[in-house]
Amino acid sequence: xxxxxxxxxxxxxxxxRNLVAVAYLVECAHHVAREIAAPFGDGxxxxxxxxxxxxxxxxxxMLTSLCTHPNVGAVLLVSLGCESLPRQELEDAVAASGRPxxxxxxxxxxxxxxxxxLGRAWVAAQLEAxxxxxxxxxxxxxxxxxxVCGGSDxxxxxxxxxxxxxVYDRLVGLGATCVFEETVEMIGLGEHLAQxxxxxELGDALRESVAKAERYSVAMGYPSFASGNATGxxxxxxxxSLGAYSKSGHGPVHGLIKPADIxxxxxxxxxxxxxxxxxxxxxxNINDSVxxxxxxxxxxxxxxxxxxxxxxxxxxxxxxxxxxxxxxTYARMGEDxxxxxxxxxxxxxTLDEVASEIVERVSAVAAGEPTASESLGHREFVLxxxxxxxxxxxxHPAPLPMARA
Amino acid sequence: xxxSPAEHAPPYVQLGDRDNVVVLSRHVExxxxxxxxxxxxWTMSAHLDxxxxxxxxxxxxxxxxIKVGVPIGTAIHPIESGExxxxxxxxxxxxxxxxxxxxxxxxxAFD
Numbered sequence: 001x002x003x004x005x006x007x008x009x010x011x012x013x014x015x016x017r018n019l020v021a022v023a024y025l026v027e028c029a030h031h032v033a034r035e036i037a038a039p040f041g042d043g044x045x046x047x048x049x050x051x052x053x054x055x056x057x058x059x060x061x062m063l064t065s066l067c068t069h070p071n072v073g074a075v076l077l078v079s080l081g082c083e084s085l086p087r088q089e090l091e092d093a094v095a096a097s098g099r100p101x102x103x104x105x106x107x108x109x110x111x112x113x114x115x116x117x118l119g120r121a122w123v124a125a126q127l128e129a130x131x132x133x134x135x136x137x138x139x140x141x142x143x144x145x146x147x148v149c150g151g152s153d154x155x156x157x158x159x160x161x162x163x164x165x166x167v168y169d170r171l172v173g174l175g176a177t178c179v180f181e182e183t184v185e186m187i188g189l190g191e192h193l194a195q196x197x198x199x200x201e202l203g204d205a206l207r208e209s210v211a212k213a214e215r216y217s218v219a220m221g222y223p224s225f226a227s228g229n230a231t232g233x234x235x236x237x238x239x240x241s242l243g244a245y246s247k248s249g250h251g252p253v254h255g256l257i258k259p260a261d262i263x264x265x266x267x268x269x270x271x272x273x274x275x276x277x278x279x280x281x282x283x284x285n286i287n288d289s290v291x292x293x294x295x296x297x298x299x300x301x302x303x304x305x306x307x308x309x310x311x312x313x314x315x316x317x318x319x320x321x322x323x324x325x326x327x328x329t330y331a332r333m334g335e336d337x338x339x340x341x342x343x344x345x346x347x348x349x350t351l352d353e354v355a356s357e358i359v360e361r362v363s364a365v366a367a368g369e370p371t372a373s374e375s376l377g378h379r380e381f382v383l384x385x386x387x388x389x390x391x392x393x394x395x396h397p398a399p400l401p402m403a404r405a
Numbered sequence: 406x407x408x409s410p411a412e413h414a415p416p417y418v419q420l421g422d423r424d425n426v427v428v429l430s431r432h433v434e435x436x437x438x439x440x441x442x443x444x445x446x447w448t449m450s451a452h453l454d455x456x457x458x459x460x461x462x463x464x465x466x467x468x469x470x471i472k473v474g475v476p477i478g479t480a481i482h483p484i485e486s487g488e489x490x491x492x493x494x495x496x497x498x499x500x501x502x503x504x505x506x507x508x509x510x511x512x513x514a515f516d
Contacts, residue, residue: 133424154428155457157473158420187499188475214500233429233456235490239477303462308456326406328432328455345430346453 001174001360002174004367009071010098014138015070016301017044017129017364018130019317020123022076023067023382024049025090026083028359030144032112036119041064041377044130045123046292046316048381051156055084057233058275058386061260064090065297068097069317074126074134076119081107100126121383141175143366144263146271146295146303146318147247148182148290152325153232153308157243159354160306160325166355167362168249168268173374177383178249181271181291184224184284185211185244190214193245193270196253201394205256209272211300219279228309247306256395258388264396275386288380289313292320302365304358314373316381319365322372323358331353338365414416415439417459421474426458426490428472447487458490 003349006014022045024033037045047065048057067075067090075094079087087103094101109115144306147164151157166180186193190210196324197203215259217223223237234240254267263269274284274292285291288311292303303318305311308325310333324330334340339358343349365371415491417427427467429444442461443488464484469476484492492502 153454154458155430156456158418158428158456217500223497225502230492230502232454233491233497235458235492236478237500238497239472239500242473242475242477264444311484326455327430347414 001363001367002140002159003137004363004397005135006366007070007133009070013067013141013299014136014139015072015169016368017071017319018073018133019071020045020074020076020126020130021067021072021317022062022078022119023046025079025085025087027051028083029106031080031100032106032115032119033115035112035292036076036078036123039120040123040127044127044373045380046381048383049078049087052085052385053083056385056387058259058388059383060085062293062297062383063092064178064356065260065262066317067094067101068099069077070299071298071301071317073130075101076122077101077103078119079103079105081105092126093320100129110328118397126282135165138366140171140363141266143171143362144290144299144301145178145362146178146179146188146298146300147179148288148291148295148303148398149244149306150313151236151307151309152229152240152243154234155232155326155342155363156306156308157347158325159248159344159351160308160323161243161345163341163351163354163358164247164306165249168349168359170355170359171247171252171362172251172266172268174315176264177269178298179257179263179269179271179295179300180248181295182215182224182230182244182285183210183270183272183274184357185237185241186210187214187223187241189241189245194252196329198252198254199394199397202253202397204255204268204393205392206253206270209256209268209270209274212272213284214300216274216279216284220283222283224285229301232309247304255397256391258300259386260297260393262299262390269298271295276388276389280387281385284386286384287350287382289315289380290384293381293383302362304362308340310336311374312376312378313380314371314376314378316379319371320373321358321361321365321380336372336376376387415441419461420472423458423471423474424469425464425471427454427461429455429459430492431455431456441487443486445486451489460484460486460488460490462486464490475479
């Protein structure tokens with residue numbers, strides 16, 4: 001299936017979900033936001049937000065991008081009132097995108113109870129209106145897919161990750177946009193990645209992004225490696241990197257983007273999530289959910305999430321498709337998984353067969369079928385402090401034929 | 406790898422022709438015995454989850470460990486065929502997990 005019904009947005013993009021986003025603008029407003037969303041359960045109301053009180057351009061851009069994501073139909077902003085995030089600018093940006101938007105300021109509304117009450121009423125009215133949204137045909141070449149691995153083990157690079165690589169090769173061939181990231185897990189692979197660039201200046205930018213990730217890891221004194229990776233048989237960061245990198249497939253890399261940059265239409269893009277400049281902000285990827293949010297901020301409609309040890313997370317805003325690398329994890333936790341890639345190890349399937357299954361699942365999920373993590377109510381969201389320089393012209397070589405004006 | 410049932414197949418796969426390690430495709434328990442790629446009988450002495458590496462051949466101290474045809478670090482002790490290859494005998498050439506030195510000494514061996 002390469003076509004399905006989706007939701008048309010004013011900027012020309014189409015969504016595979018029609019959500020109400022409730023965004024808290026500082027941690028102090030989080031409980032109120034959560035309470036506003038709580039009665040709606042799994043009914044399409046997703047809480048996102050920024051916990052920080054001090055201003056941060058990255059965080060503002062992330063929230064703007066997520067609130068105007070094609071999967072989002074309406075937005076409620078919940079402000080305490082004294083935080084630094086520029087709420088008027090955010091509201092204006094959402095309004096300009098053609099979406100219903102409302103800002104509730106707890107300190108002006110008179111506290112928790114009245115804000116929750118007003119918020120729930122607004123959300124309920126939006127859900128009613130969104131239920132009447134028309135749907136339009138959407139084809140695979142309008143889809144943006146992101147990928148990340150979490151809870152990796154020694155099977156990840158043998159089954160799920162190379163299968164996703166094959167999926168990426170196929171999807172890009174069909175005109176879709178595919179985004180990969182995790183330069184902190186491309187240690188030793190910078191040159192290989194640079195060689196895939198469609199232009200030499202882009203190759204330099206890709207090489208430098210991996211070098212930056214290595215410098216960051218050395219400065220932090222710890223590579224992107226968790227104890228479960230080790231129990232699952234991975235020993236070194238370069239070994240983990242080999243497996244992680246295979247998710248990007250074999251095709252050329254068309255550009256480099258950073259969080260909240262909308263990926264150009266069609267092609268394979270590296271998302272550089274490691275902050276620029278001095279090591280100011282701590283680990284670039286404190287957990288998998290940070291990376292998932294950043295992939296979604298670039299326009300990803302769905303996320304392919306490979307796991308060996310058994311991650312259970314989903315995400316707010318975009319459905320997460322769990323591709324399980326380890327057959328024994330799948331036997332234990334199959335309810336949390338969408339695709340059993342571990343069959344490759346037990347010789348019950350080839351990588352190609354698993355890749356085909358993943359592509360089918362992407363279409364089905366885009367058409368509206370819930371993923372395992374969606375069905376289980378997982379809507380994780382994490383956003384912290386970072387800073388980035390804008391990408392330079394080398395990061396976007398000559399536009400592809402399918403690029404939007 | 407061809408798709409056929411693997412009930413009695415050995416519990417490992419060899420990913421690359423030049424690899425000097427194999428990867429467990431299912432977990433093993435102490436006492437599990439099977440034939441290694443060298444034709445010898447390997448007997449396991451510990452529980453190891455799927456995904457762990459066993460040496461396919463004897464590996465000398467200072468020799469690179471090769472997986473999927475590329476180096477993934479350096480042996481810091483001599484390793485026997487069939488032995489578990491992991492953080493006790495394999496160290497990164499890039500960024501060690503424990504913040505210590507790489508196999509070659511120093512914080513980073515090379516780019």
